[in-house]
Amino acid sequence: MNLTSPTINRVTLCVSAACCLLALLYAFVLFNARLNIDTLISNWYLLFVGIFGATIANASGTGGGVVFLPVFNAMNESGQFALSQANILAASFLIQCFGMTMGAIVWCKNLYKPNTQSISISTSDFWNSAGLILLLAIPTMLLTQYWVFIDPFWVLFAFKIFSICLGIAVVVSTLKNANQPNNTLKTQISSQDMRILLCLAPIGGFANALFSVGLGEIIALFLFVRGYCITTSSGLAVFISSISVLIGAPFHIFAGNVPWMIIAITAPGALIGGFIARKIALSLGAFKLKLLAGGWIAISGILLLFFKVN
Template sequence: MATLSLVAFWAVLLWNQTNPLQLVSDFLGFFFLGIGGAITANSTGAGGGVVFVPSFNALGMAIDEVIATSFAIQCFGMTVGSISWLIFFNGDSKQKIERVNLLYQTLACSVPMSIAGIWLVQYFHLLPVTSINTIFSVFSLIFGIVVLYHCVYLGKRSTHRGVKQLTKPELLLIAVTSFIGGIITAWISVGIGEILAVILLLRGFSVMFSVAAGVVVSSISVLSGIPYFISEQLINLDVLLFAAPGAMVGALVARFIAQALGPQKLKLFLGSWILFVGLAGLL
């Protein structure tokens, strides 16, 4: 019923546009872009910006519009994906209750710091040290290399920690890196999910746990940042009208793709894709 309501709302919204048929012709491709971005984001923990930012840049959109529209699309895709992952961790019989509690403990530490980083950039106008495109490319390169290193050299090690809570040094590490991740996310629309996922992987947590945490913190982070972009009227609403439904469709299937791929293939895909994006941005 909820799905039908959303479809009906979208149809009415589209029909009330000045020229709906022309709009469909011009922007239908963004529906499929939304699907691809959401699948990548919600099956790996990487924010949808790794797909949206280079795509929108290639179309010649202004950088502020790129970031704002990417945030807006992720509000739909990452939120649907985070609900899917939370249902999995709360309902799957294979997940021990302490695993669920550990996920919430991780989020309780990460989310406030990520939001603080985003709001610092948005409301206190913390400027990047170089161009947004350069930051995006360098970040993608570093992230891709770290994930591939973990996959190739550490992949055979056990990633099922028998712990019920994070240590104090781990909590501090997550807090500091989440704050930095929030700043980066405000600049380039990706960062916090990737950083948290990598930190958890390197601390020995399973890839599914790491991806789930990355997806949920990304969802809450972009939701916290979207009021700023709405107030500044930076979001491309025509793109959002088609990309948002695609993002929700992609998010619904992403977790099942992640489970089907398995931990090693998932990390290999994630690292390879992000590395490619980073290299492409520097060329």
Template sequence: MSKPSVLLTPKFFLPFLIAWSVLLVFSGMPFGQYMDYGLFSLLGVLGAIFANSTGAGGGVIFIPMFNQLAFTEAQAIATSFGIQCFGMTAGAITWYQHYRQEKRDLTLWHGFNRIILVSTLASIAGIWVIYGYDVASPASLHQSFSWFSLLLGAFIVCSVYFIKPKRESSKLVWFDYIAIVLICLAGGAITAWLSVGVGELLAIYLILRRFDVTMAVAAAVVVSALTVWSAIWQHTLVDFNVYWQVVVFAGPGAVLGGIIAKSLVTYLSARRLKLFFAFWLLVIGTAGI
């Protein structure tokens, strides 16, 4: 029987709750606004559950909502990164604990740490090339996000219905390293523009290569978490655009969602998980276009 996440232990949870309470007290917000912004806590929970159960970044939930709330593109991306620093981190810690306690000796998970290392380095390089050279997105956030979601969702559906199942793979070969580096370089660049990208692309590649689906999701979550932490400094120290009132409420909710997500994955089959992921992407992609 798996142990509960370390994030649910009193040693972590009580200091976290106290720190959040202190932050709310010193935020200077009128008490009446707590209810207005409190709804973002639910958004954080939902976004993190989705993100950490599929390997996708939480931006697939947050960006469409922020578009509806008329955030500027810079605010939407920066705020999405801020929330993901909570949710993806909680998910990454929970997934890595799961690996250490239950999966470390399994053959199908032997490449887990190497995938994370190679993917993270490539993703951070990709994201900071965009920031360092100030490379603009080829289209507006709304258009780019919609097309990215639609194409990725369609690709997943095709992989479910048109690719015949084979025995799961456990061994990384030389071309996997090359493919992962190229995919995560591109994924990092896309993440800089959309706040999502690298986790989705990495998870899809690993699934198509017949690696264990749960391992693919776990690796994508950890890489996404490390990537958003590498990027948040651009949106705070360099060019502050975080809508912090939203992050204050959605962030702690995302922590809860990140912890819950692993349990969801263990109850869903690989096929259902991919179709669930694809359905959401197709919906938001079609609606946006």
């Protein structure tokens, strides 16, 4: 595809605007965190938590919550931090605002490269699909955040079951389709697949409100199973996840649930992970990537079975 100058300018403008948004958001986090040298030194490892979580999330499209929820629950259980389930959920939302948004910038920018068009769905198909899914998922997520209250114990329990079932489904579907050749990958979302995606969107929005993950995972899994390439499956899921956490984060900020110090140290790592994830995804290939993502999702759910909720 030959890009016209107006198209290149629009892409550059959107990337610049997104980067400015991230800079402003991080300045807001730093203002609230009020870090000092001792805090940075004693909690330096959080930077690598951000890198690991965002890399897994943006490479597979599964969302950073599949890493951040079990990790922060483990830290809480070990006594490193005193975090409620509301604090952990807020941290996952805010960190993903950085990691998933950076990942979305990288994935979406590369949609416009000529060599991408032969293996991915068209850019118009990409944006139309994302818009329709978000149109149903976002209102569901917001309604759940502001109007639905579920005991934190049951929220975490549901996330454990959700993670284990989803992870097993990813691994099984991957092994089942292990021998699918690249030339059979779909380059256009069919009307039937689109209808199913629109049915899944509210379910993902509901899950996102409760767990900070769910929407991207469901979309990525369905597209992988249906035979779409990494660029379509992971890229679309990452973009949708990015928009959902950016819109969902204010709920936790206004509720006063955000552990600002943790966000301030983890977010730069999430930016790094989001930036490098696409190259890792493409170098691993769809088969290894799906096994890695599915395995981690299932393992994180199993690990969480051993953690309690404050």
